[in-house]
Amino acid sequence: MIKKCEFNNIAFLSRIYVNEQEVNKYITDLNKMVTAVNILQEVNTDNVIPTTHMTSMRNIWRQDTVKSSTNSVKKILFNNAPEAENCFYKIRKVLNI
Template sequence: MNKISKQEVEHVAKLARLHLTEEEAERYTRDLNDILKFAAQLDEVDTSNVKPTSHAFDVRNVMREDVNRPSVSNEEALKNAPDQEEGQFKVPAVFE
């Protein structure tokens, strides 16, 4: 059984774009280890010849006609924007 270290938890948090406090990092290390131990039950079953299922029923791509349709207005699209400028979403600098 894999054991996940605090360093790995901090790495996963970074991938998930979460900033953990010291306390959270410790808590989640403990929790994730408990959960992974719980999940290890799955290894009791040999699934080497079993096809994985992503959806209970078959799902296929659904296409619509490629035609112009009305869309939301610029004002509507920006209605919930935390910050905006000249009709666009505004964010802090990407590069320092």
């Protein structure tokens, strides 16, 4: 069962801040899901190969060459950015020093 300490770690790994008022609701719902999927433990899967995908996925290779991007493409992409300046994304500090 997921307890509050483990839930806090899950929320941190998920990069989601959770209001204190919502914590218990999440824990209850997540535990219901854990209970529901525990049924999988009864299946003997010795020597079974896992299925990750339905297709035989292949890598798509391209020449390792730099292609120039047009200004119009850059404009479209950076227009979607919450904060940008001169075709650079603006972010807050990465390290807390």
